[in-house]
Every structure is written in structure tokens, then in C-alpha cells.
Amino acid sequence: MAEAGAMSSERITLTINGATCELQVDPWTTLLDLARERLDLTGSKKGCDHGQCGACTMLVDGRRVNSCLKLAITLDGAEVTTIEGLAGPDGALHPMQAAFVEHDAFQCGYCTPGQIMSAVALVQEGRARSREDIREYMSGNICRCGAYTNIVDAIQDVLGSGSGEDGRAEEHQQGVAA
Ligand code: FES
Numbered sequence: 210m211a212e213a214g215a216m217s218s219e220r221i222t223l224t225i226n227g228a229t230c231e232l233q234v235d236p237w238t239t240l241l242d243l244a245r246e247r248l249d250l251t252g253s254k255k256g257c258d259h260g261q262c263g264a265c266t267m268l269v270d271g272r273r274v275n276s277c278l279k280l281a282i283t284l285d286g287a288e289v290t291t292i293e294g295l296a297g298p299d300g301a302l303h304p305m306q307a308a309f310v311e312h313d314a315f316q317c318g319y320c321t322p323g324q325i326m327s328a329v330a331l332v333q334e335g336r337a338r339s340r341e342d343i344r345e346y347m348s349g350n351i352c353r354c355g356a357y358t359n360i361v362d363a364i365q366d367v368l369g370s371g372s373g374e375d376g377r378a379e380e381h382q383q384g385v386a387a
């Protein structure tokens with residue numbers, strides 16, 4: 210009986226893209242499956258489901274994680290941001306999203322949500338200084354289309370402008386929209 214109890218579902222409170230919700234989750238449900246299958250947030254992709262490709266990258270309490278490896282049950286009280294939560298309330302793209310568009314930093318787009326979430330975290334982490342740094346800190350995000358050069362260009366652009374520091378910089382958005 211004790212073992213059966215240990216496998217029970219639990220109620221957690223999660224703030225996801227600014228909305229707080231209470232959810233009953235099974236112990237084996239990952240954050241990725243919770244988002245995609247129950248919350249209709251299908252932007253984050255399931256590439257490998259083993260922590261190898263980065264397609265499922267989300268921010269949890271401001272840090273990037275492979276959501277396919279994160280059990281939802283461990284996230285009671287956490288704040289999660291997915292690719293759907295990056296744009297402003299008026300739909301204005303986050304500077305990193307705008308830079309990816311501007312630099313044509315995708316082909317099929319499957320890896321793109323994970324690349325962008327990882328890139329947003331990379332800028333906020335404040336460690337990357339050069340293209341080599343960007344390549345190193347983005348090495349957990351695989352692109353089967355090989356769009357790496359343009360991805361690095363996009364990130365370098367945001368890094369150089371400082372517009373990714375607070376997540377959303379108005380001047381940059383206006384500059385891109387202009
Ligand atoms: S799907 Fe999570 S790392 Fe590949």
C-alpha cells in the first residue's frame with residue numbers, strides 16, 4: 210500500500226506564461242507532456258524525449274531546462290515560460306524572436322522554439338561574449354537543418370543590442386518593426 214501511495218497523483222500550482230493554475234499531475238508526467246497534452250501549449254517540441262536535442266527547452270524560474278526531463282510533480286509553485294509566453298500582450302515579438310526572423314535563423318522550424326528559449330536564457334545569464342561563447346552555450350540545442358550560422362547571427366545581434374536583458378525592450382521592437 211505504501212508503494213501505491215508513493216505513485217499517487219498530486220495537486221500542484223504552476224504559473225505558466227503568467228497564468229496561475231492548479232493541476233492534478235501523475236508522478237511520471239513531464240513538464241513537456243503537461244504543456245503539450247493538457248495545456249494546449251504545443252510550441253515546445255518533442256524531439257528526442259531524452260534530454261539530447263533541446264527542442265523542448267522552457268524557462269523554469271528563469272533558468273532553461275529540458276522540459277522532457279522535468280517531472281511536473283516537482284514544480285509546485287514554479288514559474289514556467291514557454292515560447293508562447295515570450296511575445297508581448299499586444300502580440301509584439303520578443304527581440305529574440307524578431308532577430309530570428311530578421312536573420313532567417315530557421316529552415317523547418319522544428320528546433321526553433323527551443324533555440325529561442327535557450328537563446329533568451331543565454332542572454333539573461335550574461336556569460337556569452339563572443340560567437341564562440343554563443344556556440345558553446347547553445348550546444349545543447351541541435352538543429353538538423355544546420356541553420357547554426359544564422360542562429361548565432363540572431364543571438365549575437367540581440368546580445369550586441371542589449372535588448373534581450375529584460376526580456377522585452379521597446380526600442381528594439383520598434384526598431385525591428387520600422
Ligand atoms: S525533446 Fe527534450 S531534449 Fe530532446
Ligand code: FES
Pocket residue numbers: 314315316317318319320321351352353354355356
Ligand atoms: S530549423 Fe530545422 S531542425 Fe532547426
